[in-house]
Amino acid sequence: xxxxxxxxxLDKSCGSVYKLVILASKRALEIAEGQPKLVQTxxxxxxxxxxxxxxxxxxxxxxxxxxxxxL
Numbered sequence: 001x002x003x004x005x006x007x008x009x010l011d012k013s014c015g016s017v018y019k020l021v022i023l024a025s026k027r028a029l030e031i032a033e034g035q036p037k038l039v040q041t042x043x044x045x046x047x048x049x050x051x052x053x054x055x056x057x058x059x060x061x062x063x064x065x066x067x068x069x070x071l
Contacts (some may be wrong), residue, residue, distance in 0.1 A: 002045070004052045012055050014062045023062050027051035
């Protein structure tokens, strides 16, 4: 199993563990449904690990939503 440092992943996921979990789980689901992998791994690597490796490599990034100011 590949080790991906949490500190490195937090920097790439807008500094939030919650956003990291959501980003990785959505990407892992896409990979499990047949979307191509964005990093090179062997075929035995689980989709969740591939998703974390993609985030670590900067291939998958979180988007910052625009805030709506209402008065």
